[in-house]
Amino acid sequence: MQGREFKDAVFEQFARVASAFSSPKRVEIVDLLAQGERAVESIAEATGMTMANTSRHLQVLRQANLVSTRRQGIQVWYRVADAAVVDGYRSLRAMTEARIGEVSALAEAFFGHVDGAEPVGIAELVERSDSGGVVVVDVRPRLEFEAGHLPGAINIPLEELSSRIDELDHSATVVAYCRGPYCVLSAQAVSQLRHAGLDAHRLDAGPLEWDAAGLPLALGA
Amino acid sequence: MQGREFKDAVFEQFARVASAFSSPKRVEIVDLLAQGERAVESIAEATGMTMANTSRHLQVLRQANLVSTRRQGIQVWYRVADAAVVDGYRSLRAMTEARIGEVSALAEAFFGHVDGAEPVGIAELVERSDSGGVVVVDVRPRLEFEAGHLPGAINIPLEELSSRIDELDHSATVVAYCRGPYCVLSAQAVSQLRHAGLDAHRLDAGPLEWDAAGLPLALGA
DNA sequence: GCTATATTCAATCTATTGCTTGATTAGTTG
DNA sequence: CAACTAATCAAGCAATAGATTGAATATAGC
Numbered sequence A, B: 001m002q003g004r005e006f007k008d009a010v011f012e013q014f015a016r017v018a019s020a021f022s023s024p025k026r027v028e029i030v031d032l033l034a035q036g037e038r039a040v041e042s043i044a045e046a047t048g049m050t051m052a053n054t055s056r057h058l059q060v061l062r063q064a065n066l067v068s069t070r071r072q073g074i075q076v077w078y079r080v081a082d083a084a085v086v087d088g089y090r091s092l093r094a095m096t097e098a099r100i101g102e103v104s105a106l107a108e109a110f111f112g113h114v115d116g117a118e119p120v121g122i123a124e125l126v127e128r129s130d131s132g133g134v135v136v137v138d139v140r141p142r143l144e145f146e147a148g149h150l151p152g153a154i155n156i157p158l159e160e161l162s163s164r165i166d167e168l169d170h171s172a173t174v175v176a177y178c179r180g181p182y183c184v185l186s187a188q189a190v191s192q193l194r195h196a197g198l199d200a201h202r203l204d205a206g207p208l209e210w211d212a213a214g215l216p217l218a219l220g221a
Numbered sequence C: 001g002c003t004a005t006a007t008t009c010a011a012t013c014t015a016t017t018g019c020t021t022g023a024t025t026a027g028t029t030g
Numbered sequence D: 001c002a003a004c005t006a007a008t009c010a011a012g013c014a015a016t017a018g019a020t021t022g023a024a025t026a027t028a029g030c
Helices: A003-020 A022-033 A039-045 A051-064 A083-097 A102-116 A122-130 A142-148 A158-167 A186-194 A205-212 B003-020 B023-033 B039-045 B051-064 B081-097 B102-116 B121-129 B144-146 B159-168 B183-194 B207-212
Strands: A067-072 A073-079 A132-136 A173-177 A201-202 B069-070 B077-081 B132-136 B173-177 B199-202
Touching: A003 A051, A003 A201, A003 B003, A003 B023, A003 B081, A003 B102, A022 A039, A022 A067, A022 A073, A022 A083, A022 B003, A039 A051, A039 A067, A039 A073, A051 A067, A067 B159, A083 A102, A083 B081, A102 A186, A102 A201, A102 B003, A102 B132, A122 A132, A122 A173, A158 A186, A173 A186, A186 A201, B023 B039, B023 B051, B023 B069, B023 B077, B023 B081, B039 B051, B039 B077, B051 B069, B051 B077, B081 B207, B102 B183, B102 B199, B121 B132, B121 B173, B144 B173, B159 B183, B173 B183, B183 B199
Parallel strands: A132 A173, A173 A201, B132 B173, B173 B199
Antiparallel strands: A067 A073, B069 B077
8 A cells, every 4th residue: 555545544434423413403413412412313303304314324324433322222322432422412512613713603692693692701600609699500411311410409400490480589680591502492591581580691611611610511311 | 684584694604604515525625724825726736626627626715714725826725724723624524533434434444454453543643753763754754744743753745655664763762743634644654664574653743633632732843 | 019928718528516306225123 | 923112224315526638817927
């Protein structure tokens, strides 16, 4: 094998993995799976794709060895293959944020419009938690919460929020979070909470960012 | 803007950046530019592409904001847009190595065949350098050497090696490196050196990996 | 201004990708 | 074993990307 052939073969492999990330829907799938494993139907529902199309995208991700599977009875559960994949996704995101102002602009326009309040950063949350009077709410589905959440957070999935709003201390500051800086669940939660008269804010991060900041995650219910 | 539209728009941006990495030739270009800036013709030559094709790939990279340019007289010099891009490339590589054994297998087969000696790691080089008797040779082109090299390394571009082999202390251990773990220049250098009777080894890394390991780089000649 | 050189653009062809629809396979439950 | 559900596969279509060729543009030096 000549030097040129070797180079071509190696870069081909790198490009193949990058190709797996080169479809918006597949990025969205990785984003979902980074929160914990899921069955195909659940992925299809969350991403708004047909089962067949979802399955095809999952095959592509699996051929790139980015995800792996486990069969449980009638269902097939997908998960990210390992931590390097989550790292790669985070890195892709960082690269995009640094390079394409459009993402930040989009986020600002959307979140500013939806929840009408300044987001809170991780450092700020840690600080305010220490001084008390802060309630942290994780508005993701229960399974994602159990796969890893911020210590002390309570889980109220978005669709239960309106009926469980009384569980919250109305004199406290509520900080809601979901999957990360671009997840829309927490924005909608904050919007609801503010309409109900609470002092609510969105955390500009999720468990992945919390973990990347070197802070501990809690498991289980 | 609805939640779904927002999600689509954001993931679209991530995917667009990933797409820029999804062609082997563009990955190779990023790999080159990670070593320092280059003019188009030099990139075309190094990658074995025509000027027109090279230019087109560079446009794609620039539209994704991964590279930026500078005009100097009659030439246009390209460079990586910033450190996040190099990080992203490193991350892509890590993801590929962890997931696709094929790359490691390819590398082992190729390098084992070409230079016929065990590669040296960064930690091992640092250790052996401390105890003396080691000469570190950077076999990349001069411009890349000047953009950043291992402290104490001497620069002998591969094409000058055969004529400058006498400059080396034949009683010392020679460690040669080039652009990184998959760069073929150092393997060819080691092969030449061993045929000349020297105790030569390939460093399984380049300046980027050295830097990522938290070690200092030297600039200039 | 004219010529040479470096780069980019435009047109074209071919190959690949994403998505839809309908059929098929694997596993569970009655 | 039959009926059902979850997931995958296969075929086909439209849209997109990569590579080649030849023309166009920008700058330097005369």
